[in-house]
Amino acid sequence: MADVGQVLRQSLPEIDNTIADYLHGVLEDGGDFDESDDVYEAFGEMLHQVDDSKTEDDIRDICTRLYKIIVPDGGGNGKVNGQHKILGAPVVIKDVKIDEIEEEAGSIWLSKRDGNLSTVDKKKLEKAEAKLQMKKDRRDQAPVTIKKVDSGIELASASQQINRRDAKMDASGTNKSLDIKIENFDVAFGERVLLSNAELHLVYGRRYGFIGRNGLGKTTLLKMISSAQLKIPSHISILHVEQEVVGDNTPAIQSVLQCDTKRENLLRQERELNVKLNTPGCENESVLSTKLSEVYQELSAIEADRAPAKAAVIMAGLGFHSSSQDRPTKEFSGGWRMRLALARALFTKPDLLLLDEPTNMLDMKAIIWLENYLQTWESTILVVSHDRLFLNSVSTDIIHLHSRKLDTYRGDYEVFKKTREERLKNQMREYEAQKDYREHIQIFIDRFRYNANRAAQVQSKLKILEKLPPLVPIEKEPEVILRFPECESLSPPILQLDEVEFYYSQTQPIFQNICVNSTMTSRICIVGENGAGKTTLLKILLGELSPVSGLRHVHRSLRIGYFSQHHIDQLEMNMTSVEVLAARFPGKPVEQYRTMLGSFGVSGELAMRSVASLSGGQKSRVAFAVMSLANPNFFILDEPTNHLDMETIEALGNALQKFKGGVVLVSHDERLIRKVCKELWVVSGGTVKSLEGGIDEYKKIVEAELVVKS
Incomplete structure (x- = not known):
């Protein structure tokens, strides 16, 4: 099978050895090229310069042959390098000293040196390398757009741009980070845009309070994340407390324990193995005993025996008395089954816990207990809440939804409020200063527009005005006012x-x-x-x-x-x-x-x-x-x-x-x-x-x- 160097020299006999070595070194890393057009875009101009008698189709054919060598399977998911090993780094021509190379006629890559020797034109090579690096960077950052429509959220839809490198890491299983970064995404409800070109960054272990006016899309965003409408790394587990537990004959505490699937599977294996071992004439008794011992070790490692007590503590904190924890779930009202859903989430401890107004279903005692419990939560929380005291108690950060954007603030709600007020004041000062500066320039232009002696100054001011950033007024949220109607006064007793x-x-x-x-x-x-x-x-x-x-x-x-x-x-x-x-x-x-x-x-x-x-x-x-x-x-x-x-x-x-x-x-x-x-x-x-x-x-x-x- 021909290698890169052979194809280059057979197709382009006049190619300079240094250029061939440079191309050979870069092309050996096949991971940078997803299709043959990428090879042509990176090196087509260079190859045209080597032999200008070649047509574009000829050069594209050479690039295709090169691509098939470095990516034998044609660029599928199983992409591998060709017959050569990947070098530690590509050959960089500008760092190579050339002592004796004859200049090729018309080559843009070589220039004369004293003594009729030739050397690489560094400026042109740097320009070519910069172009290649830009191409690589664009490919790494190339957005992959995902657009879906979720029929379960009425008319809500989302589109998202995904970093290609992150997508590859996720697909290969090499991404182990539990941080979440959703970049450049849009969310719409029918024709109404809720979020535009927004970004959401969640650092693992932090607790984010999610706030904003009614109807801006907070609940919709949580649903988009939990339903995979917005893509996050697949190894991150998510639990969204949204729907109440289905009412059936399952005891309430058992419905909580069942959500620990690993524990449930191990207990099922334990029961099945014990049944087989207790069966008369059991075959492979030693193998089964070994498996049972391994199951017991795993159950011990996850402290399975402590799970019922842990579930009971969580349920008691949410208001379930010990006498009601064994009642079938069908005997509870919808509000209490929502509490069961919250208990299941707290028991499961996912990597990302999504809560939407969790205090709505709780009395004050349960709210205080939940505040204390979440303060020691180890993974990430994103909670929609309008309870200031709850947010002050639980949140390490605040995410504010406004103007179809998401802004993140460090600290609890009170810190957010002060920081935002200060930020708005600064933005207003900047806006007023920019407005005054524009007006000052415009006054000068209007005053001397028709003065021939000041024409140069007027033109200079006009250019300054054109280069100024656009004047965008500060967008303030309108004040909310509720008014109850007037009523007649009545004398007691009422x-x-x-x-x-x-x-x-x-x-x-x-x-x-x-x-x-x-x-x-x-x-x-x-x-x-x-x-x-x-x-x-x-x-x-x-x-x-x-x-x-x-x-x-x-x-x-x-x-x-x-x-x-x-x-x-x-x-x-x-x-x-x-x-x-x-x-x-x-x-x-x-x-x-x-x-x-x-x-x-x-x-x-x-x-x-x-x-x-x-x-x-x-x-x-x-x-x-x-x-x-x-x-x-x-x-x-x-x-x-x-x-x-x-x-x-x-x-x-x-x-x-x-x-x-x-x-x-x-x-x-x-x-x-x-x-x-x-x-x-x-x-x-x-x-x-x-x-x-x-x-x-x-x-x-x-x-x-x-x-x-x-």
Whole structure:
């Protein structure tokens, strides 16, 4: 089989030995060329100069023959070098001393030296080598575009550019890094671009809080990563807590243990081997015993015997009492099955854990426990959350989604806020300075434009103006304002429970001797563990449940506006927001519907989009508009901050402060509670008590209980 040198000398008899050696050395590393056109692009011009009688097709044919030598299989996945070993480095002509070489007529690579000797023209060779290096760099960085459409995320789609070198390392299994770098990617929802030319870098072991306004694409991005719409190294394990655990007869704790597939497989092998060994007349007993011993060693290495205790601790921290951990998963509500999904994720410990508003499903005790647990998390976390205190407790970095870009800040949320404010101030100063400088130059140009003596100066100023970077105004996020409608004032008593007793069965009483009272100025927060009866208390206040004994007093003109998460789920997803309001309250002008939606930030094109295409926070705003259209004078709100971004939570707090009616809410958002509520009702042990000391006192009680349990 001919080698590179033979092909060059047979095809180009006049080729200089130095050039042949140079080409020979570079071509021996076949990994730099993916097709024959790459060889032609790198060396075609050089070969034309050697023999200008050759046509382009002749030179391309030579390059193809060379490529087939260095890549015998034609460049498939099994690409290998030809018959020559790869040299440690290619021959660099500029470093080779040539003593006696006759100059070839017309060669651009050789120039005369004194004494009729010839040497390499260094400038031309450097230029050729630089061109070759640029070609190699471009090939290494050449983007491979992946574009997919995920039918499971409605109209969401993603496109991504992948570094070819990284793709090769991933395919070969040589990439062992657990850092994640997604570069130059776009995400769109239908025709609306959510992210454009964005970059996401996640360093292994750091905990990233992911924030941004509602509807910008945070949840969509998490889904793109978990569903492999956006490609990351295949050896990195990902777990996205998104869907609740399927309800069946599997005990809750077993559903958590099952997600450790390695442990489950080893236990299955142990059972199968023991069955075979205990079978009369067992063959290959020694082989089976050896295998069983190996299984036991592996189980011991992963501490399989400690797994049930570990799972029980996680479940207890998330609110599952020991008596409920053995209940079948089908007996739990959707919210509790979501907690099971979170427990499975914490038990599995993937390389990348994706959490989307994990505190939505948790009470304050579970939130505090989760904060403490995640602070010792060893792998990478990307968590979408609008709970400031949670982010301050958990996050080592903040990723901010805005203007279709992702910006990363070191530190927790409070550090991010200060850093961003300072960055915006600096950007504004730069913008104003650049604007003033432009105006100064423009004034000079306008003043002396028609002055012949200043023509040269005017032309110089015009060139300066042209070279200045474009003047781009600072893009500020609009302020969020929520407005509840005005309501009439009512004289007390407004809404109260007097010695109320309630139970579904006499053997399991829920409330006994409840006495609570609220007025038009009330700002009450109801707190307590999940399952303590908070929702039941709300239903008694609403009149949906009647006390077994005792009285519910309500003002005859009281109109209660009730907000709960299931109201969001019950919105007609195929309708627009305007159509939803028109269906609930028919006969009103369209302008009135739009005005009400606009007072909750659902305006313009957003109001005419289908509810299904809205984010969770935007759906909450539509639910607020539905609630407010009846012009209530008393609000009962069950977890109103779920899915709302921080700016909207702040706006909700301001709106509730200005509202003239009474407010009773269930919430675990500490910032909202501090901002709005003046009174705290604690639901516990079948009673409801007003807690002096407010949220600070309640947190002390909860933290003390966690310390005792641990």
